[in-house]
Every structure is written in structure tokens, then in C-alpha cells.
Amino acid sequence: MSLDLATTRRIAKLARIGLEEHELEATRQKLNGILGWIDQLAEVDVTGVPPMVGTETETLRQREDKVTDGNSRDALLACAPETSGPFYTVPKVVE
Amino acid sequence: MLTGLTLTQARAGLTTRKFSARELAQAHLDAIARLNTALNAYITVLPEADVLASADAADARYAAGTAGIMDGLPIGVKDLFCTKGVRTTAASKMLADFVPPYESTVTANLLGAGAVFLGKTNLDEFAMGSANMSSAFGPTTNPWKRKGDEATALVPGGSSGGSSAAVAAGMALAATGTDTGGSIRQPAAYCGIVGLKPTYGRCSRWGTIAFASSLDQAGPMTRSVADAGLMLEAMAGFDAKDSTSSNRAVPQFHKAVGKSVKGLRVGIPAEYRAPGLSADVVAMWEQGIAWLKAAGCEVVDVSLPHTRYGLTTYYIIAPAECSSNLARYDGIRFGLRKDAPSLDGVYEATRAAGFGQEVRNRILMGTYVLSAGYYDAYYLKAQKVRTLIRRDFEQAFENVDVLLTPTAPSAAFAQGENMDDPVQMYLNDIFTVPASMAGVPALSVPVGLNEVGLPLGLQVIGKHFDEETVLSVGGALEAAAGFTHTPSIHAGAGA
Numbered sequence: 001m002s003l004d005l006a007t008t009r010r011i012a013k014l015a016r017i018g019l020e021e022h023e024l025e026a027t028r029q030k031l032n033g034i035l036g037w038i039d040q041l042a043e044v045d046v047t048g049v050p051p052m053v054g055t056e057t058e059t060l061r062q063r064e065d066k067v068t069d070g071n072s073r074d075a076l077l078a079c080a081p082e083t084s085g086p087f088y089t090v091p092k093v094v095e
Numbered sequence: 096m097l098t099g100l101t102l103t104q105a106r107a108g109l110t111t112r113k114f115s116a117r118e119l120a121q122a123h124l125d126a127i128a129r130l131n132t133a134l135n136a137y138i139t140v141l142p143e144a145d146v147l148a149s150a151d152a153a154d155a156r157y158a159a160g161t162a163g164i165m166d167g168l169p170i171g172v173k174d175l176f177c178t179k180g181v182r183t184t185a186a187s188k189m190l191a192d193f194v195p196p197y198e199s200t201v202t203a204n205l206l207g208a209g210a211v212f213l214g215k216t217n218l219d220e221f222a223m224g225s226a227n228m229s230s231a232f233g234p235t236t237n238p239w240k241r242k243g244d245e246a247t248a249l250v251p252g253g254s255s256g257g258s259s260a261a262v263a264a265g266m267a268l269a270a271t272g273t274d275t276g277g278s279i280r281q282p283a284a285y286c287g288i289v290g291l292k293p294t295y296g297r298c299s300r301w302g303t304i305a306f307a308s309s310l311d312q313a314g315p316m317t318r319s320v321a322d323a324g325l326m327l328e329a330m331a332g333f334d335a336k337d338s339t340s341s342n343r344a345v346p347q348f349h350k351a352v353g354k355s356v357k358g359l360r361v362g363i364p365a366e367y368r369a370p371g372l373s374a375d376v377v378a379m380w381e382q383g384i385a386w387l388k389a390a391g392c393e394v395v396d397v398s399l400p401h402t403r404y405g406l407t408t409y410y411i412i413a414p415a416e417c418s419s420n421l422a423r424y425d426g427i428r429f430g431l432r433k434d435a436p437s438l439d440g441v442y443e444a445t446r447a448a449g450f451g452q453e454v455r456n457r458i459l460m461g462t463y464v465l466s467a468g469y470y471d472a473y474y475l476k477a478q479k480v481r482t483l484i485r486r487d488f489e490q491a492f493e494n495v496d497v498l499l500t501p502t503a504p505s506a507a508f509a510q511g512e513n514m515d516d517p518v519q520m521y522l523n524d525i526f527t528v529p530a531s532m533a534g535v536p537a538l539s540v541p542v543g544l545n546e547v548g549l550p551l552g553l554q555v556i557g558k559h560f561d562e563e564t565v566l567s568v569g570g571a572l573e574a575a576a577g578f579t580h581t582p583s584i585h586a587g588a589g590a
Contacts, residue, residue, distance in 0.1 A: 011466060014462050016446055017450065017458060030456055030517060031456065033517065034460060041477065049479045049483060051475055052485060053309075058339055058341050058342075061338070072196065090427060
């Protein structure tokens with residue numbers, strides 16, 4: 001499968017990476033080179049083979065449903081690039 | 096020479112009070128001050144007063160007889176492990192000013208065992224790379240040089256290239272690494288040190304900045320195989336905060352080194368005799384086989400038929416997981432922010448400015464293989480092939496105890512080489528990726544120099560949770576090889 005410019009633009013949008021128009025073509029070529037190489041997987045017969053999810057060395061466990069952490073508001077907000085009082089800030093989304 | 100010791104030797108010297116933890120720490124701080132400009136192995140060096148205070152606390156524990164297994168040992172920490180109150184960058188502009196409010200489990204375990212942290216070592220951005228060229232803080236230079244060509248700067252391997260260069264050059268007794276597709280083993284081989292990727296689940300991933308969660312695994316980078324065992328004991332252990340953490344008991348790994356390997360069955364996978372393998376690597380592999388035979392191992396040919404699909408499978412699964420993990424860098428809660436009039440605009444501007452090219456490309460590739468219409472053809476297919484790769488190993492291990500392969504297809508290459516074609520760069524990991532896909536433990540041991548004086552490593556791959564046999568065989572290779580070479584740039588050279 002090969003990637004066209006419209007698809008490259010679409011995945012950049014999905015990934016929320018703002019690529020300039022002139023970067024799109026270079027990106028398309030790089031990704032296409034990798035995809036061409038990856039296409040050799042087509043020759044592997046996987047009929048009846050289950051997908052491997054994680055490395056399956058441990059089974060998932062349940063934990064007690066209780067609070068083990070918390071009251072870290074100020075420490076966490078201190079990592080934010082912009083805050084307002086006890087809040088994260090974002091541009092206005094509703095006019 | 097305090098900067099040339101193994102962990103084991105340093106621990107003995109501290110125990111007998113031949114030298115103090117403060118002297119040991121000071122010697123390393125001096126070496127870093129002298130060499131880091133040339134090598135760029137550390138992104139952040141901790142303030143001298145803090146390092147010496149940790150060393151003094153270790154000295155007090157030695158005096159009180161309460162020293163832990165890593166007590167007073169100065170080490171480097173890959174800048175992918177969150178360290179409380181110490182900037183943690185992942186070598187990315189995105190996290191250039193990120194100071195975590197918590198400590199990763201692995202580094203907390205090491206601190207609990209008494210280790211003294213010197214600083215945060217350089218890496219490929221978000222651990223994505225094989226040459227340490229993608230760091231936003233500049234590349235790390237390999238302390239080794241080609242014989243007669245001191246001018247050409249070589250790569251230390253990647254992604255744990257700062258860790259491997261620091262340990263090789265005497266700027267830390269050991270360092271932590273993380274390995275997703277070879278990021279501990281390949282740089283260890285390129286810098287002439289030991290690197291161990293434990294079984295997936297041995298070391299907690301909590302607080303380690305995520306790249307590909309089903310593959311990421313922390314491990315030690317050291318100067319001896321016994322040191323790797325010792326340091327893994329300190330790093331490993333069950334952690335309720337990581338859902339994939341193993342609750343198996345942590346053995347005294349270092350005791351496996353020196354154990355007889357007589358009668359062990361060593362598999363040589365036919366598929367690793369890949370085209371493009373350099374002649375010096377082939378010769379070293381043959382030498383390793385001969386050494387293990389002489390030590391009493393039985394060498395048998397085995398087949399891992401899906402080896403050639405390891406890398407391609409990896410370059411679907413790792414980017415897919417990376418695109419999901421790195422979605423968290425949105426400019427809102429932590430890290431870099433670039434302002435724009437809309438919320439989507441903030442995301443797009445932040446992520447375009449914060450991520451370097453290799454990281455961007457991997458996120459885009461991952462987004463593509465997970466997107467509607469392509470998921471089955473790429474991602475689901477890759478997960479199925481991954482099952483086949485794991486079965487290859489399980490079938491081989493019905494017959495043999497360990498596998499012996501080269502760690503990398505060549506010795507370290509020059510900075511700037513392999514940069515234009517990503518596939519060419521990815522091929523450096525051809526021998527390390529399959530063990531990562533299967534989740535089995537693998538060790539790289541330095542065994543000799545090639546004709547231009549660069550170190551070469553051999554890889555020992557073992558069964559799930561059988562690091563001990565891997566370490567025993569690695570110890571036998573180490574004893575036979577007697578690798579004592581040091582690189583051109585070294586704390587002990589010309590001092």
C-alpha cells in the first residue's frame with residue numbers, strides 16, 4: 001500500500017501534529033519507504049493464529065478499589081505550562 | 096583508579112573502607128567535569144553538593160553496618176526514568192523543563208539499595224533510535240575511536256547511548272538503560288560494556304516515560320556480567336503500580352555468574368546468519384561458539400523461522416503503541432506549550448514544535464496503522480506474526496537452554512551514517528528485536544575488538560524468567576574473552 005498526500009494530511013490531523021504544507025511531501029516519502037518495507041509481512045500465513053497482546057507472561061490482576069494516592073493537586077499543577085488558580089487553561093472552545 | 100572499578104570491586108572497597116563513598120563520588124564528578132563536553136553523555140549532572148550528600152549518607156550506613164547492595168555506588172540514570180525534583184527530559188524539547196513530582200519505581204528501588212545518582216544520561220528522543228542522534232540535547236559521542244582515525248566521531252548506539260558511553264568512559268560505574276527493541280544491548284555492544292534486558296515484567300515500568308508499553312523494559316548497563324546481576328537484583332521486583340509487573344521472587348542473580356555451564360545446550364539460530372553481517376562479527380560469533388564448547392556446552396543448530404519478520408513487525412507494533420502513549424503530550428497538563436487561537440491549534444502547534452522528526456514520523460506511522468481501514472491489515476496482522484515469533488523461541492527452548500547470536504550486525508558506525516534511510520538505521524536492531532517481541536531476557540557481553548579496534552558484543556538469549564542461566568553463560572563468555580580493553584576517551588587516560 002502506498003500513501004498519498006491526502007492520507008498523509010489526514011493522519012497528521014488525526015495525530016494532531018501541525019505539519020506545514022512543505023513538510024507533508026517529505027513526510028509522505030519517508031513513511032512510504034517504511035511501508036514498502038513493511039509490506040513483506042503480507043507473505044506470512046497467519047491463518048488461525050491468535051494475536052499476541054502484550055507479552056502474556058502475567059495475567060491481569062484486580063486490586064482493591066480504594067484510594068492509594070491523591071491530594072497532589074498543587075504538585076501536578078506545578079508541571080503545567082499555564083494555570084489559572086487551581087485550573088489548567090485552554091483556549092476558549094465555546095463562543 | 097576509582098573510575099575503572101566494577102560495581103563488585105567498588106562494593107568490596109567500600110565495605111573494607113579502602114576508600115569512602117565520598118571519594119568514589121568525587122572521582123566520578125571530576126571525570127564528568129573533564130569528559131562530558133567531549134562526549135555529551137549526560138544531559139543533566141546533579142549538583143555536586145547533592146551527590147556528595149548522598150555519598151556521605153552511604154558512608155554513614157557502611158559505618159553503621161546497614162549498607163544496601165548498591166550502597167555508595169555512583170551510577171548514571173537514563174533520562175527516561177522520572178526522578179523526583181530532578182529534570183527529566185526524555186531528550187525531547189517537549190519535556191525540556193519537566194521536573195517530575197514523583198520517583199520511578201526502578202530508581203526508587205536503586206535509591207533504596209543505597210545507589211548514588213550522578214546525573215541523567217543522554218538518549219535518543221523518547222528512546223526512539225539506534226544511534227543517539229535524535230536527542231534534542233545533541234548526540235552522544237562514542238568514547239571508542241577507529242584505530243588511526245581519532246577524528247571520526249562514532250555513535251555510541253541507542254537509545255541508551257549516554258548510559259553506555261558514560262560507563263565505558265569511566266563517568267559512572269554503571270547506568271540504567273531501557274530496552275524496547277535493543278536499546279540496552281546494542282549500545283552496550285557498541286561501547287564495549289555489558290547490557291542486560293531482563294524478561295518483560297521483571298522491572299516495573301511505573302514512572303519510566305513510556306514508548307511502547309508491551310516492549311519497554313528497564314535493565315542494567317555495567318562493566319561485568321556479575322555487576323549486571325547485582326544491579327538487576329536492586330532494580331527488579333513486583334510493583335502493584337504496573338499491571339504487567341511480575342510477582343515472581345527476585346533471585347540473587349549475581350550468584351549465577353561463575354556457575355559451571357557444563358552440559359548446557361546452546362542453540363545457534365540459522366536465520367541470524369543474515370546477509371550483510373560483517374566478517375568480523377561472523378568471526379567473533381564462531382569464536383564465542385568455540386569458547387562455550389570448551390566450557391563444556393553442547394552447541395546445537397536451531398531454527399527461528401520468523402526471524403526475518405521481527406523488525407517489520409516491530410515497526411508496526413512499536414509506532415502503534417508510541418502514537419497512543421505520546422498522545423498525552425498536548426501542551427495542557429505538563430511539558431511544552433505553544434499557543435494558538437483554538438484548542439486543536441494548541442495541540443498541533445505544541446506537538447509540531449515539541450517532537451523531533453523521528454518521533455513525529457513514528458507517531459504518524461502508528462496513527463496510520465491503527466486508523467480505520469488499515470488496522471486489520473497492519474496492526475492485527477503484526478500482532479499475529481508476533482505470536483509466531485514468540486512460538487519460534489518457545490519451540491527452540493524445548494531443545495536448548497540459551498541461544499547465542501551476535502548483538503549487532505556491525506561495530507559502531509560514524510555519526511551521520513545511516514541517517515537518510517530509516518530502514519537502514521532500523522537494521523541495526525535486527526538481532527535484538529526478536530527477543531523483545533517474545534519478551535525473553537537477553538544479555539550483550541563484550542568479547543573482543545575488530546580489526547579497527549572497535550568492540551563487538553555477543554548476545555545470550557534465554558527463557559522467560561531464566562536470567563540466571565543467561566548470566567551463567569554470559570559469565571563463561573566473559574571469562575573466556577577476558578575483555579579488558581578501554582576506549583580512547585576514558586577517565587583514566589592522560590589524567
